[in-house]
Amino acid sequence: MDLDGIILADGFEKELVGVAHPATLDGVPIAVYSADLCIQKLMVANDWEFDEALEYFVFNTEQTMVGKQTPMFVWNVGNDERAFLFAHKEKMQ
Numbered sequence: 590m591d592l593d594g595i596i597l598a599d600g601f602e603k604e605l606v607g608v609a610h611p612a613t614l615d616g617v618p619i620a621v622y623s624a625d626l627c628i629q630k631l632m633v634a635n636d637w638e639f640d641e642a643l644e645y646f647v648f649n650t651e652q653t654m655v656g657k658q659t660p661m662f663v664w665n666v667g668n669d670e671r672a673f674l675f676a677h678k679e680k681m682q
Contacts (some may be wrong), residue, residue: 592618596658598650600629606663615658624651624662 592608595618604626610616627650631642651662 594618594658595620596655596660598627598660599629601650604630609637609661617658620660622660622662624664625670627662 597605597607597620604622605620605621606626606653607621609619611619619621624646628639628642628646631646632639635642637645642655653659656672
């Protein structure tokens with residue numbers, strides 16, 4: 590696997606869950622992190638409540654653009670979200 594130029598999110602080494610090769614970037618590798626795990630790490634490391642960690646993460650990590658290989662953050666989908674998506678899948682096709 591060619592990882593030339595991949596950009597990693599500082600401080601979130603253990604929250605890395607994989608690498609994506611989006612077709613929109615001609616297969617250029619993108620680091621993929623668990624947003625949920627990143628927020629948990631911020632809560633523990635800084636003794637923050639969820640809302641504090643979420644706000645910090647969104648504004649200082651998730652929305653940061655560092656070029657075409659900016660890391661991607663994925664969120665776990667809970668049962669409520671799954672039910673919504675499956676109920677509306679015909680509209681999304």
